[in-house]
Amino acid sequence: MTQQAVEVMKPLELPAVVRRRLTGAELAGLAGLGAIALLPIPFGSFGFFVGQFALIYAILGLSVVVVTGYAGLVSLMTYSFAGIGAMVTGIAMASWGWPFWLALPLAAAATIPVSVIVGVTSVRLKGLYLAIATLTFADALGETFFKWDRATGGLSGWVVSRPHPFRSDASYYVLLLVVAMGLVWMVTGLRSSRVGRAMLAVRTNEREAQALGINVYKTKLTAFLISGALGGIGGSFLALLLKQVTRSAFQSPLVEATSILLVTVVVIGGIDRPLGAFLGAVALVVQQQVFQGARFFFAYFGIYSAALLVLFLLYRPGGLMQVVRLQWRLIQTRPRVGIISTALIIGLNVGLAWLFVRLS
Amino acid sequence: MIAAHPVIQVTAFGLASGATFGLLALGLVLIYRTTGAMNFAHWAIGLLAVIAYLYLANEGVPVVLAMLLALMLSPIAGIAAYRYVFRKIPRSNHVVTILITIGVAQLFASLAAMVLGFKQFTRLPPWLPQGKVSFAGTELNTTDVVTIIVAVGIAAGFLAWFRFTRTGRALRAVAQNREAAMLAGIDDVRSATIAWGIGSALAALALLLVLPHVAGKQGGLITTFDVTPFGTLLIPAFGAALVGGLVNLPMALAGGFAFGLVRELLVLAPRPWSDMRSVAAAVLILVLLILRTERFFVTAQEREALEA
Numbered sequence: 264m265t266q267q268a269v270e271v272m273k274p275l276e277l278p279a280v281v282r283r284r285l286t287g288a289e290l291a292g293l294a295g296l297g298a299i300a301l302l303p304i305p306f307g308s309f310g311f312f313v314g315q316f317a318l319i320y321a322i323l324g325l326s327v328v329v330v331t332g333y334a335g336l337v338s339l340m341t342y343s344f345a346g347i348g349a350m351v352t353g354i355a356m357a358s359w360g361w362p363f364w365l366a367l368p369l370a371a372a373a374t375i376p377v378s379v380i381v382g383v384t385s386v387r388l389k390g391l392y393l394a395i396a397t398l399t400f401a402d403a404l405g406e407t408f409f410k411w412d413r414a415t416g417g418l419s420g421w422v423v424s425r426p427h428p429f430r431s432d433a434s435y436y437v438l439l440l441v442v443a444m445g446l447v448w449m450v451t452g453l454r455s456s457r458v459g460r461a462m463l464a465v466r467t468n469e470r471e472a473q474a475l476g477i478n479v480y481k482t483k484l485t486a487f488l489i490s491g492a493l494g495g496i497g498g499s500f501l502a503l504l505l506k507q508v509t510r511s512a513f514q515s516p517l518v519e520a521t522s523i524l525l526v527t528v529v530v531i532g533g534i535d536r537p538l539g540a541f542l543g544a545v546a547l548v549v550q551q552q553v554f555q556g557a558r559f560f561f562a563y564f565g566i567y568s569a570a571l572l573v574l575f576l577l578y579r580p581g582g583l584m585q586v587v588r589l590q591w592r593l594i595q596t597r598p599r600v601g602i603i604s605t606a607l608i609i610g611l612n613v614g615l616a617w618l619f620v621r622l623s
Numbered sequence: 624m625i626a627a628h629p630v631i632q633v634t635a636f637g638l639a640s641g642a643t644f645g646l647l648a649l650g651l652v653l654i655y656r657t658t659g660a661m662n663f664a665h666w667a668i669g670l671l672a673v674i675a676y677l678y679l680a681n682e683g684v685p686v687v688l689a690m691l692l693a694l695m696l697s698p699i700a701g702i703a704a705y706r707y708v709f710r711k712i713p714r715s716n717h718v719v720t721i722l723i724t725i726g727v728a729q730l731f732a733s734l735a736a737m738v739l740g741f742k743q744f745t746r747l748p749p750w751l752p753q754g755k756v757s758f759a760g761t762e763l764n765t766t767d768v769v770t771i772i773v774a775v776g777i778a779a780g781f782l783a784w785f786r787f788t789r790t791g792r793a794l795r796a797v798a799q800n801r802e803a804a805m806l807a808g809i810d811d812v813r814s815a816t817i818a819w820g821i822g823s824a825l826a827a828l829a830l831l832l833v834l835p836h837v838a839g840k841q842g843g844l845i846t847t848f849d850v851t852p853f854g855t856l857l858i859p860a861f862g863a864a865l866v867g868g869l870v871n872l873p874m875a876l877a878g879g880f881a882f883g884l885v886r887e888l889l890v891l892a893p894r895p896w897s898d899m900r901s902v903a904a905a906v907l908i909l910v911l912l913i914l915r916t917e918r919f920f921v922t923a924q925e926r927e928a929l930e931a
Contacts, residue, residue, distance in 0.1 A: 337721045388912055390717035391661045391869075395861050396912050402858050403905035410898075515858075515901065516851040523729055523852055530722060565733025572726035576719055577711055 288591055299545055300440055311432035315504050317548040318439040322497035324529045324540030325450050326490040331526070332535035333459060334486035335466030336385055337394040340401040342521040344374050344491045346513030347404075348498025350414055353421025353508050363426040363503065370499035371492040377404070378491030382484035389469075398519065405514035420509035423502050439500060443541065446493065450537040453489070462486055463535075524551075527572040533584030542583045547571070554619065631761050633887050639767035640856075641883020642774030646829035647860035648867070648875040649778060650822035653785075655869050656798035657818035659714045663724040664704065665826045666854035667731035672697035672827030673834050673845065674735050677747055686750035694827055700731065701823025702816055709819075710812070728852035736850040747835040747843030766836040777828060778876050781821070785872065794818060798870075829856075858901075859886065862908040868917030882907070 285293070303310030323345055330338045348370035355366035381400055385393050409415055429435045453459040461482045464472040473479050502508045511517065524547075532543025551564055579585050590608070594601030647665060654662045662668075672693045679689035704727050712720050739745050751769050755762040785791040796804040797814045805811050833856070835843035848855055859882045866878025885907065886900045 331718065335718055337718055339725075384909070384913070387915070391721060392912050392915075394661075394663075394721050395865075396909060398853070398861075399858060399905045399908045403902050406899070406901040406905075516848055516853055516855060519853055520729075520851045523725055526722060526725065527729070563737070565736060566730060569726050569728075569730035569733055573708055573723055573730065576723045576726065577708065580719065 292587070296541075303436065308432045311436045312504075313549055313552040314436050315432070315439050316552050317544045318436075318443045319497055319501050319504060320525065320528055320548040321443050321541040321544035322439075322446055322500065323494060323525050324532065324544055325446055325537055326493035326497065327525055327529040328450060328535065328537055328540050329453070329462075329493065330486050330490035332529065333454065333462040333466065334483060335462075336483065336486060337390065338381070338397045338487075338490065339394060339519060339522050339526070340381070340397040340404070341490070341494050341525045342518050343401045343404045343513060344377070344494025345498030345501060346409060346510075346518065347374050347377065348495030349502040349508045350409070350416075350421070350498075350510070350513075351495070352499040352502045353416060353423055354414065356423045357416065357421040363423075363499075367496065367499050371495040374491035374495040375488065378487040379484070381491075382487035385483045385487060386480050401518050401522065402515040405518055409510045409513045415510040416508075418509070420507055421502070422507050424506065425503050435503070442496075442500070446496075447537045447541055450493075454535075454537070458482070458485055524568065527568050529582075530572055530580075531575050531582055533582030534580075536582070536584045539582050539584040546583065550616075629891060631759055632763060633891055634884065635758075635763045635767045635771070637884040637887030638880060639770040639883070640833070640887060641880035642771050643829045643833045643856060643879070644860045644863045644882050645778060645876040645879025646774050646825050646832070647856065648863035648879050649781065649872055650825035650829075651860060651864045652867060652869060652872055652875045653794075653818050653825070654822040655864075657794050658705070658709065658815045660709055660712075660720050660724060661869070662822065663721065663853065663857075664728035664731060665822070665860070666830070666857040667728040667735070667852055668697070668700045668704070668823045669826035669830035670735045670850065670854065671700045671731055672823075673747070673830050674738050676750075676831060676835070677745070677845075678738075680748045680750075686748055690750045690831055693831065694824060697827030698820035698823045701819040701826075705815060705819040710815070725852065732850050732852045732854075736847075739845060739850065741847075744844045744846045746841075747845060749835045749842040750831075751836055770832045770836075773828075773832065777825075781825070782872060782876075790817060858908070859883075859904050862904055862911060865908060865911040865916055868915075868920040870917055871920040874920070 303314035306313075323341060326341050326344065327338070330336050330341075351370045351373040352363070352366045355361040355369055356363060361369075377400070381397060384396050388396055415421075424430075425435060429438045454463070461472070461477045462485075464475065464477055465479055465482050469479055472482075512521070528543040528547050529540050530543070531547055532541065533539025547568060551568075554564060575582055581588070586608075590601060590605045592601075594605065647669075651662055651665055654660060654665075675696050676689050676693035679692055680686050684692070708723060708727060709720070712723060714720075749766070751766045754765045756765055756768060757763075758768075785794065793804070793809045794814050794817060796807065796809055797811060801811060804814075834845060834849065837843050860879070863878035863882050864875045866881065867874030882904060885903055889900050889903055890897055
């Protein structure tokens with residue numbers, strides 16, 4: 264168990280950048296993803312709403328993947344970045360009358376000042392101290408920026424509407440799907456890029472990375488800049504999903520709670536795998552939204568997600584991505600055991616979900 | 624409300640909330656020094672004790688007895704968290720340690736929220752005598768005065784225990800050099816269990832002092848803000864612990880009082896500044912972080928041991 268817990272921080276074999284044909288496993292995975300993407304269709308507009316929510320959490324989760332998964336810096340202010348993105352989108356669209364496609368890059372750019380400050384701080388502060396610092400930043404932003412009437416539109420917030428071809432639920436879902444998958448692809452590419460490898464090296468051992476000539480300062484700053492921009496983009500899309508953004512969600516202590524949920528999502532999916540953020544969001548946020556209507560089950564959601572976070576960190580620190588990989592290897596080496604256990608895992612989860620929906 | 628001597632009243636209030644921060648910080652530092660884990664679940668563990676107190680008081684147990692029982696039960700949560708979760712994580716794995724304490728914080732806070740039934744707020748019966756005492760020509764709340772006295776008394780007793788008893792010395796040895804302490808025959812797991820138990824009790828005491836008395840005459844309240852993983856007071860408590868570099872116990876207590884005073888005395892400042900209480904705390908914390916206060920309190924060797 265402890266051995267597995269170490270695994271997250273073990274030096275990883277760095278991916279070789281070679282173009283090749285897709286393997287069978289990857290094809291199966293892609294087919295699975297396609298099936299997941301089609302899931303909302305039978306449930307109509309509610310299905311699309313849940314799907315949109317999960318995809319936005321996947322985008323915000325990518326922000327955690329870059330900063331915590333790749334660079335090994337614990338950030339508890341991801342949702343504050345999302346708040347900045349949402350509010351800036353609100354000002355630009357509702358107050359200045361900008362179109363969304365201009366507000367979106369502005370929302371991503373608006374996070375830069377904050378991420379530069381946090382990034383510079385992160386160079387001096389290690390691990391635990393940085394976690395406290397980001398917590399403090401989130402708290403301070405909630406007391407200043409998110410209490411400033413001109414930035415947040417007062418208590419009623421900003422009302423925004425979706426741009427033309429994406430007004431319907433289905434089309435907005437498709438847009439988010441394309442954006443989320445595009446960002447997953449980009450963050451996956453980042454992992455094997457020069458910057459991404461530098462981040463992984465800094466995460467594994469800062470001093471050794473420095474000795475190898477990696478600029479730790481620049482690497483950490485880049486991690487926070489990318490993470491902030493991803494958070495801003497996610498927040499911008501969140502504003503359009505909710506159609507009205509209010510500031511109370513971004514003030515302490517609610518903002519910390521959501522940031523923790525984002526960390527949970529990513530840990531469950533697989534903390535250093537972009538696809539893991541997607542899987543985690545699908546696994547957790549869909550349940551959160553589906554059971555929001557069923558008060559009795561929603562009451563247990565906090566406990567359930569926290570228990571999942573602790574259990575995954577203890578026993579499967581690689582998250583669902585690791586579970587998938589382990590099952591696939593089992594199917595290859597011992598097909599009968601592998602297929603039966605995989606079917607049992609899937610069947611148990613589907614059965615539980617069915618039971619919940621029936622009872623609620 | 625503000626009488627002839629607002630400064631004295633506000634100071635008393637600041638010292639009382641400072642006492643809470645100080646107690647929380649003492650527990651944080653104790654656990655961090657002996658086990659290397661910064662306990663983000665500190666608030667949530669204390670919250671469980673408050674829930675136990677509320678349950679007992681509602682069952683008709685006299686409030687003071689209910690408070691003492693809750694205090695005695697409080698170490699269970701912390702020790703269970705250590706035995707079943709934190710002990711399985713290697714000390715050197717910082718990211719996982721931080722994430723897992725956050726997970727435990729969320730777990731306990733959600734448990735508390737569930738027991739309370741997700742209400743906007745829940746009333747808590749007070750257990751300290753309500754009233755006024757006059758001091759230097761002004762009237763002070765008895766709850767504030769008792770809070771300060773209890774906190775200082777408990778903290779002094781705890782520090783003396785830590786310094787002079789055999790178990791306290793064992794804990795200090797583990798904090799200074801774990802391997803050497805283990806070679807000298809000190810049980811590492813036992814020390815960590817004791818640290819978690821006492822740390823949890825200190826958190827419980829801090830919350831039991833503040834939450835049942837926040838609303839003055841009406842008693843206490845638990846709001847939805849209080850049942851979040853970090854609550855409303857854990858961030859200043861981190862600040863207080865940072866005054867002692869996360870390792871020095873007396874300085875953490877002093878830091879608690881400093882943070883309490885700054886927070887409450889800002890109320891007297893003119894308008895734009897009086898709303899800046901959290902910002903002031905945040906700026907102070909960042910300054911302390913940047914100063915890297917731990918280097919004033921530990922040797923280079925101890926710091927390596929804590930960080931490695």
